[in-house]
């Protein structure tokens with residue numbers, strides 16, 4: 076699972092708790108060269124020292140709702156690297172006020188925002204990455220099991236993740252003939268900025284840990300290791316897949332007997 080000489084663009088590091096950061100560390104450990112996008116100056120100040128700790132000074136501001144900023148970011152990758160091997164898309168957003176309470180209260184405006192940032196952005200960046208991957212490559216996104224199982228408070232984000240997982244399959248089919256693989260990792264709950272915005276985050280974290288077959292939540296290292304597998308030759312026959320890194324929680328039909 077050697078990624079020496081591979082060029083990876085990491086989108087979605089906010090801080091050292093970010094899932095994208097766990098993936099960046101693992102890809103770096105496997106030998107990949109890294110570039111990072113960040114969302115605005117405030118995040119840029121946090122991401123720069125993290126990138127430097129992995130030997131990267133390649134950072135570009137990119138907001139996925141802004142075509143011009145995506146043009147600049149992918150233009151910078153083309154200018155500096157001339158191509159790309161790995162794209163990590165670890166981006167999602169919904170108005171926090173709709174990540175509490177009942178799904179039925181979802182507004183049209185936040186539905187649109189959540190879908191555009193959390194799902195459409197994958198399609199948009201995949202199209203841009205494809206142009207830089209004439210020899211093939213790997214695209215990886217992040218999802219959550221709230222896509223197909225009702226999870227309290229996850230609400231519109233569950234619908235966005237269902238659309239994202241479907242987009243993974245359609246993109247995998249479009250790009251497969253070009254040697255580009257598209258997959259998603261589905262971790263259990265993680266203590267991140269985005270994760271903390273979801274109602275009942277602590278309870279969800281505790282519930283998963285107490286009931287998952289492995290009696291453990293996912294870790295940044297475990298997610299990173301899965302990303303290395305999917306992005307390396309070892310994953311060469313896997314595309315259009317959603318790989319769970321959740322301690323096995325998704326197999327349950329009921330909480331464990333000791334927790335009933």
Ligand code: NAD
Pocket residue numbers: 086087088089090092093094095113114118137138139140164165166167168192217218219261262263264265266267268269270271
């Ligand atoms: P995080 O807050 O560290 O990362 C979310 C990132 O999305 C941030 O870097 C933020 O800047 C970026 N982002 C949001 N809107 C953007 C925009 N308009 N343009 C560019 N970037 C934007 O949280 P995280 O938990 O590491 O989230 C990464 C991914 O993992 C998300 O897709 C999330 O849904 C998914 N995920 C999270 C969990 C969890 O429990 N935390 C579980 C499964 C999947």
